[in-house]
Amino acid sequence: MSSTLAGWLQALALVGALALCYRPLGDYIAKLLTTAKHLRVERGLYKLVGVDGDADQRWPVYLRSVLAFSALSILFLYGLIRLQTHLLLSLGMPEMAPHQAWNTAVSFTTNTNWQSYSGEAALGHLVQMAGLAVQNFVSAAVGIAIVAALIRGFTRNRTDRVGNFWVDLTRIVLRLLLPLSIVFALVLVANGVIQNFHGFHELSTLAGDTQSIPGGPVASQEVIKELGTNGGGFFNANSAHPFENPTGFTNWLEIFLLLVISFALPRTFGRMVGDNRQGYAIVAVMAIFWVASAALITFFEAQHSGTALQAAGGAMEGKEQRFGVAASSLFAASTTLTSTGAVDSFHDSFSAFGGGLTIFNMMLGEIAPGGTGSGLYGMLILAIVAVFVAGLMVGRTPEYLGKKLGGREMKFASLYILTTPTIVLIGTGVAMALPGERAGMLNSGPHGFSEVLYAFTSAANNNGSAFAGITVNTPWYDTALGLAMAFGRFLPMVFVLALAGSLAQQQPVPASAGTLPTHKPLFVGLLSGVVLIVVGLTYFPALALGPIAEGLH
Amino acid sequence: MPTFLRTHLTALRMLLVMTVILGIAYPLLITGVSQAAFADKANGSIxxxxxxxxxxxxxxxxxxxxxxxxxxxxxxxxxxxxxxxxxxxxxxxxxxxxxxxxxxxxxxxxxxxxxxxxxxxxxxxxxxxxxxxxxxxxxxxxxxxxxxxxxxxxxxxxxxxxxxxxxxxxxxxxxxxxxxxxxxxxxxxxxxxxxxxxxxxxxxx
Incomplete structure (x- = not known):
């Protein structure tokens, strides 16, 4: 079979598998977010934790719960990392410096999984599984909980209650993430991903060298790293490492896992608002961007422009033989469009336009389909902006799903949209203005600038992948990128929950002849246009200095 | 107890419960099953x-x-x-x-x-x-x-x-x-x- 045909087939198989899961998984998530019934184990857990599972919260209380849980998660993880030399299973790893521990703690709590450390040289098994992997689960659940609250803002009327965070968190973890993780972790092990508690195991190679084979509970962490759109690798090489991703099949499965929840959530949305067509419109916009990006990155990688790639005769620098160009490009598009940030190949060595697209994908705001939950709430904010723009054109107060989008709602939506670009552009600007931080670049010229731009784009959008040549384990980068991740994660959540509260209080207005239908192709086109224009106008100058300058050179 | 403190205590208890379930029990379960069913692969395909x-x-x-x-x-x-x-x-x-x-x-x-x-x-x-x-x-x-x-x-x-x-x-x-x-x-x-x-x-x- 030719590589081209195989490339097409694996993409088509992915589309087919995601389409098959759309309805059942989306409906299942809608049910677990709306049912009044608690499982017995959940009731026990609520008792243990001390929450009333039947009491819904007002949006400020919901927000406080999210922030308290996240703040304690950062503190707990920071402590665990700093104390690891005194704990079990530390494998004799050295102590991590405070700035790097802060960066790592924020990174995993915010679902970013930016890594300024190298897994096999910095962390023992206990921190990986009881610290990082736990955050992989709960940070993914927090994202879904926030979007659940926003959807309830649309579905509930004249109330100040948007749900109960503790119940949402518990159900998403116990009914969705954990069962899927158990099944697919075992599938990964069956295909060669390791799962043990060994340390490094030294042996003598065929040619007589010594080699240290690593151990660790990798599969249990790998699966939720993808499923929860986290992306933090057990090892430095992330999903390029053969112990994290041993075959062409596991590679395909990992791409599927990192997309499946985010692509099913629009169905959950449609189901909860009582009109499945609304979900189809949203998922259509997500799919358009994902398909276009995957196709373009594959095209640019196959074309392999660039002096080094031309000299080599292909874009295989930083790519694994068992994946090849097509599967690596598909992974790269999917991981940067979902806020996952796992990599099966190294984006720094991608062609100028191929690598530039991975940056552009993140700049879209991680909405196509985006991180678990965060992708959908990001897209719904843009949908609100699109409805508002359409309303301006005809001169009437816009409404979305029966809720009026007045000044208050638009303020929250606008603040949401302004947050991430502000962090990215200021952060990049400051880093470029400081000579010590500029020196962190591995590559020179526009490509070096792209490394810095990539770093802040990735942090503020909670992606976590990198143009990994850049040296970021410095007090300045660790601190600055830690702040970018924290503000990029929690400020938008504040605006989303405030918006949810504002929508829930309204009395719905009945649809009239002047209402913009938000389930038709026209709206799909309008929303896609808004996404492109908002991002294009915001980031074009920065992109022009980096990947565009390099690609046109 | 002030609300502020109560929220944080709830959060702490929730985090600890989640750590026990997801950080200890879950990886132990996966390791146990993997070692029983796929020992060769789970240990690194030596x-x-x-x-x-x-x-x-x-x-x-x-x-x-x-x-x-x-x-x-x-x-x-x-x-x-x-x-x-x-x-x-x-x-x-x-x-x-x-x-x-x-x-x-x-x-x-x-x-x-x-x-x-x-x-x-x-x-x-x-x-x-x-x-x-x-x-x-x-x-x-x-x-x-x-x-x-x-x-x-x-x-x-x-x-x-x-x-x-x-x-x-x-x-x-x-x-x-x-x-x-x-x-x-x-x-x-x-x-x-x-x-x-x-x-x-x-x-x-």
């Missing part, structure tokens, strides 16, 4: 030769000549003509330092390195520089890539046959045996497993 562990079938290795002066860190290791050679690795096939070169597509150093590699490999294998395949002149993503392309394996046959005094036919058969097709026929890319190929080579009399 391969043995003559009773001795010689590597993992998933982790590539160096196949270099011994250094002339083992204590000299600046001496560049030279490939051993008796073995099929793997791809280049940014970390020298050290699993404690996995990762890629991260050099950009227009990087001058990378361009020069690729050209040097092409010339060196062509001379080493006695072939036309233009025919050296792309995987041979580039470093992998993990630095531990256990595969090379079929083309690169075939290119090395004559050199290995000569160095070992075995027939090219035998070697071509071994390459066929250790060529791993795309998963399910269409996922990923095919390649020859260099660790298994060289192990079989070392066991061929």
């Amino acid at each position: 391969v043995k030769s003559g009773g001795q562990e010689v590597g993992s079938s998933l982790i590539g290795q160096n196949f270099n000549l011994p250094k002339k002066n083992p204590d000299d860190p600046n001496e560049e290791a030279q490939p051993d003509p008796k073995w099929f050679q793997p791809r280049f690795s940014a970390g020298g096939y050290d699993p404690k330092a996995s990762g890629a070169s991260n050099l950009g597509p227009n990087d001058e150093k990378l361009t020069q390195t690729v050209q040097d590699r092409r010339a060196a490999i062509a001379a080493f294998d006695g072939v036309d520089p233009a025919s050296v395949p792309v995987d041979a002149v580039t470093a992998s993503g993990s630095g531990l890539d256990p595969h090379i392309s079929v083309a690169y394996a075939k290119e090395q046959v004559d050199r290995v046959a000569k160095a070992r005094g075995v027939s090219a036919d035998t070697l071509n058969q071994l390459i066929g045996k250790y060529t791993e097709d795309r998963s399910l026929g269409f996922l990923g890319q095919d390649g020859v497993n260099i660790v298994l190929l060289n192990k079989a080579l070392s066991e061929t009399k």
Whole structure:
């Protein structure tokens, strides 16, 4: 079979598998977010934790719960990392410096999984599984909980209650993430991903060298790293490492896992608002961007422009033989469009336009389909902006799903949209203005600038992948990128929950002849246009200095 | 108790419960089942030769000549003509330092390195520089890539046959045996497993 045909087939198989899961998984998530019934184990857990599972919260209380849980998660993880030399299973790893521990703690709590450390040289098994992997689960659940609250803002009327965070968190973890993780972790092990508690195991190679084979509970962490759109690798090489991703099949499965929840959530949305067509419109916009990006990155990688790639005769620098160009490009598009940030190949060595697209994908705001939950709430904010723009054109107060989008709602939506670009552009600007931080670049010229731009784009959008040549384990980068991740994660959540509260209080207005239908192709086109224009106008100058300058050179 | 404090206590209790379930019980469960059902794979797909562990079938290795002066860190290791050679690795096939070169597509150093590699490999294998395949002149993503392309394996046959005094036919058969097709026929890319190929080579009399 030719590589081209195989490339097409694996993409088509992915589309087919995601389409098959759309309805059942989306409906299942809608049910677990709306049912009044608690499982017995959940009731026990609520008792243990001390929450009333039947009491819904007002949006400020919901927000406080999210922030308290996240703040304690950062503190707990920071402590665990700093104390690891005194704990079990530390494998004799050295102590991590405070700035790097802060960066790592924020990174995993915010679902970013930016890594300024190298897994096999910095962390023992206990921190990986009881610290990082736990955050992989709960940070993914927090994202879904926030979007659940926003959807309830649309579905509930004249109330100040948007749900109960503790119940949402518990159900998403116990009914969705954990069962899927158990099944697919075992599938990964069956295909060669390791799962043990060994340390490094030294042996003598065929040619007589010594080699240290690593151990660790990798599969249990790998699966939720993808499923929860986290992306933090057990090892430095992330999903390029053969112990994290041993075959062409596991590679395909990992791409599927990192997309499946985010692509099913629009169905959950449609189901909860009582009109499945609304979900189809949203998922259509997500799919358009994902398909276009995957196709373009594959095209640019196959074309392999660039002096080094031309000299080599292909874009295989930083790519694994068992994946090849097509599967690596598909992974790269999917991981940067979902806020996952796992990599099966190294984006720094991608062609100028191929690598530039991975940056552009993140700049879209991680909405196509985006991180678990965060992708959908990001897209719904843009949908609100699109409805508002359409309303301006005809001169009437816009409404979305029966809720009026007045000044208050638009303020929250606008603040949401302004947050991430502000962090990215200021952060990049400051880093470029400081000579010590500029020196962190591995590559020179526009490509070096792209490394810095990539770093802040990735942090503020909670992606976590990198143009990994850049040296970021410095007090300045660790601190600055830690702040970018924290503000990029929690400020938008504040605006989303405030918006949810504002929508829930309204009395719905009945649809009239002047209402913009938000389930038709026209709206799909309008929303896609808004996404492109908002991002294009915001980031074009920065992109022009980096990947565009390099690609046109 | 003030609300502020109560919220944080709830959060702390929730975090601890989640840590016990997701951070302790879940990985122990997966490890237990994996060790019972897939012990070989769960422990790293270790391969043995003559009773001795010689590597993992998933982790590539160096196949270099011994250094002339083992204590000299600046001496560049030279490939051993008796073995099929793997791809280049940014970390020298050290699993404690996995990762890629991260050099950009227009990087001058990378361009020069690729050209040097092409010339060196062509001379080493006695072939036309233009025919050296792309995987041979580039470093992998993990630095531990256990595969090379079929083309690169075939290119090395004559050199290995000569160095070992075995027939090219035998070697071509071994390459066929250790060529791993795309998963399910269409996922990923095919390649020859260099660790298994060289192990079989070392066991061929």
